[in-house]
Amino acid sequence: MSQTPENGLGEIIQNIYRMTPQGKQESIFACRPVKIVLHEHGTVIGRFAGALGLRVADEFSAALNDLLAEQLQKVILDLSRTTISSSGLGVLVAFASVLFGLNKRLYLFKVPAQIKERLDSLELTGFFVFLEEEDDIVSSLVV
């Protein structure tokens, strides 16, 4: 499975990206600060690039909560290009808590080492599932 240079999520979602006039790939489902890639079997893969802090936290949280209105089986967040403050971590924990209420878990894809260290120091790693490779994403998709 080949990797797209932009997002590293591979062929499996390539067919729902389009090329912009500048020659870049972007999702056809752009939604506020989180680019949502909605897989047809109820697996949602979202990508957030940038700094997830206090100012963006409300909007990020609202974007995630919009997903809950859908009949989804799984939520995967690509954080490969994200930096997170404590408030951002709070948003992730709050969303993981809501998903826990639905008997689901929040999957985090390619979490940078600094964020993982932060999660370890706050004893929060156990509340998420970490995916490192593209194959892990494919394995976690719902058939």
Next chain:
Amino acid sequence: MYYLHHYFNPDFNYKSLAPLEVSGGRVEYQCLGYVQNVVAGQTLAEIMPLEDTPEHQRDPRFIYSTFHLPCGPNCEVHPKNPNRIIASANGYVFYHDGLISIKKMLNVRGNIGLQTGNILFVGDIAVHGDVQTGFAVQSRNVLVKGHIESAKIKALHDIVCLSGVKGAAIHSVETEEGEKHGTRHALPSSLLDAGGNVRLPFCENVQIRAKGNVFIDGSCLHCIIYTEGNLVVKGRLQGGTVYANGVVYVEGQLGSDFSSPTRIMMGYDPFAFLQLQKMESRIAYLESKVAYFKKLMARGEVMVLEHGARHALAVKKLALAQKRRTALWRQLVLQEEEAKQCRVIAPGKVMPGCEVAIGTATFTTDTMDSGKVFLLEEGEVVCRSSRNSFGAMY
């Protein structure tokens, strides 16, 4: 004039919760949002000039004439931004006597059930009632004063239950993808998963996973236990399977009066066994899915168009799962040093039908006996009298 803007719900009331509404008018009764989690360093509130806040967002209760930061326990002023209150510890946030406070321990003064929904909490949790069937709890440490029924408890550290755990034997499991499928053998419906130790007065039809030790003050019936530490059962260990790599001590009775198989597997990483079992289960499920889609697609072009993508995904997932299983088998190596230290110590009765496996060697009891120690000697599992082996101890 100043306005205090909150980054949590200041009117949160755990006694008046509503289930989450999802698409199609459905409600999720297990998702009530019982607790407002906050993490250390998270901003809770910010005071700003009144004119900076749009009028429609102003709540008159939080308009102050002077600069006012209501810092309570476990809250502090942001060291670089004195307009903000931040959390200084993980916990849940609430207003108490006009101050923003954080508590690190959550007390649930009742059952975890329809009144609370599932609870995920970043601190420690104490449940004063039962954890009812079908509900789940996850936190740092979990203390349950009542019973645990067919529920899921997950703790980063220890799990303690003061009244006992009783699950049920079920014939279907749900995968991590949320897919349900049948199993050949009955599995326990109750799950306790601890990063530390587990302590229970008794347990029946429970799956226990512990990175530390497991202590059962009474009996352990038909349970599946994975522990990287030691297992101590003061009553009976009857039925089920134990995967351990240290000492298994069963004081009352090892094995069942009716010869229900009781197995103890040692010498390998218990959690490697668990991963392999999960992978086998997933492979069996995916094989059935591939066969199912293939059968549908054989009906014609329309079916190929409808199910082709899902069939391709199932085939891809199956290949990955098989690759992962092969890698896991390669990692499952005999831990020779640990195997030599493994012991099953049964000072009480030992019934026929007990299988003790240490590494590749096994021993199955065929008569009733008492006061036995099972250990690995020269590549074989031998059964010695505990009186001879430990002298004055017994």
